Amino acid sequence: MNKRMIVVKKGGKKVLRLLEEKLTAPVGGEVKIRVKVAGVSFADLMVREGLYPGIRGPQVTPGYEVAGIVEEVGAAVTGIRKGDAVVALTQIGGYSTHLNVSQERVVKQPPGLDQADAVSMVLNYLTAYQLLHRVARVIEGEKILIHGAAGGVGSALLQLGKLHNLEMWGTASKGKHDLVRSLGGVPIDYNAEDFVNVVTANEGGGVDAVFDPIGGSNWRRSYKALRLGGKVVGYGFSEATTSGHLALLKAVPALLATPRFSFYNMYQENKGMLGYFIWNLNNERPSIYQEDMSKLLSLLEAGKIAPIVSERIPLMDANRAHQILNESRVAGKIVLEC
CATH class of the missing domain: 3.90.180.10 (Medium-chain alcohol dehydrogenases, catalytic domain)
Known part of the structure; x- marks a missing residue:
């Protein structure tokens, strides 16, 4: 049976x-x-x-x-x-x-x-590997920002990124900062710090790629964290949920706050916004x-x-x-x- x-x-x-x-x-x-x-x-x-x-x-x-x-x-x-x-x-x-x-x-x-x-x-490591190498196409030594860095995909991104000598920042709650550090990342407390200010303060003024499963207004802020030639990769929309449930009071504002990126602006700024959906690519x-x-x-x-x-x-x-x-x-x- x-x-x-x-x-x-x-x-x-x-x-x-x-x-x-x-x-x-x-x-x-x-x-x-x-x-x-x-x-x-x-x-x-x-x-x-x-x-x-x-x-x-x-x-x-x-x-x-x-x-x-x-x-x-x-x-x-x-x-x-x-x-x-x-x-x-x-x-x-x-x-x-x-x-x-x-x-x-x-x-x-x-x-x-x-x-x-x-x-x-x-799921976790395949997602992370393809985000890095199939979508963002990172180059050894580049700088990246990982949202949810202590989660399954986030920790996989840190481990795989370390193999390519990437300079990495990761947002996480305070209690998970030791884990982020142990995997080679610089932790950012999303409750107390502005990740845009943190990563743009580094030499080079931003990162080459941001991996963002949050969506909504966070995509706009992630875009601001990029330096010349950088890209945001969106691969989820957790901003519209609470504890795994669709939350209408969050979903509607999140959808309304989702930025409409102008191709002309991206062209002038040499920046990009990309998407990733694991099933469609691999199926x-x-x-x-x-x-x-x-x-x-x-x-x-x-x-x-x-x-x-x-x-x-x-x-x-x-x-x-x-x-x-x-x-x-x-x-x-x-x-x-x-």
């Missing part, structure tokens, strides 16, 4: 319930994975709330990423066989004991990896996904990156995992053991 957590209603506490169903065999190019761990992400909260783009319908199962062991493969699958340890980008469905996934989204792991570490590569260009995931898993195997796994929670306690993420009580990654 397959066991998976489903959303039984939008919003509130304890909206995830266990569903048991018969296993289905993989067909064609599908791979059946016995899921060992599933990552928990802000995107999962949005799926739970019915706010994630393109995902609607009853009994949806959250879960953007999984790591596990191949149990069976479809007739058209090549290069992957039963018993292989793999990771997969799933978008939904990950909060399960078993999952059939298209081979294009499945990547083999090097031997001996901790499964919680491996699954951390799929439409699977070769990029395979290449980048393989690179990250190799870095993990070599010990050059080390994900921060803060909580390992049983699948049945997925509601508790969401509550912890809602309340921003941890730094790093939360995983479900399936």
Whole structure:
């Protein structure tokens, strides 16, 4: 039997319930994975709330990423066989004991990896790697600003940025400043400091890239933190939510405050505003996904990156995992053991 957590209603506490169903065999190019761990992400909260783009319908199962062991493969699958340890980008469905996934989204792991570490590569580190190298295209020694630097993607950006000798600042609450420093960043207390003033005071008068998942008016301020030739990369809109829930009293002002960047002004200022949506890029260009995931898993195997796994929670306690993420009580990654 397959066991998976489903959303039984939008919003509130304890909206995830266990569903048991018969296993289905993989067909064609599908791979059946016995899921060992599933990552928990802000995107999962949005799926739970019915706010994630393109995902609607009853009994949806959250879960953007999984790591596990191949149990069976479809007739058209090549290069992957039963018993292989793999990771997969799933978008939904990950909060399960078993999952059939298209081979294009499945990547083999090097031997001996901790499964919680491996699954951390799929969403957090893939996002961070592609923000740096596919979108912003940073150059060794450049200066960057990371919002939410103590979170899953933020801490991944710091680790990957350190490998390229980037000079890094990161916004975080005061209690998480030691973590930001330990990963090579200069912490900025977003409750007490103006990040624009902090980064523009450095030699060069700003940064080459800002990574901003907040949105709204924060994008305008991030743009002001750029120096000549810099770019802001927006990859979320948390300004419109409170504890993982859409907050209309925040969403409407945030949308109204979202800047409309003038191409003419950007052209004159030699600055840019870019966007990133992980699913669209990697679903439409699977070769990029395979290449980048393989690179990250190799870095993990070599010990050059080390994900921060803060909580390992049983699948049945997925509601508790969401509550912890809602309340921003941890730094790093939360995983479900399936």
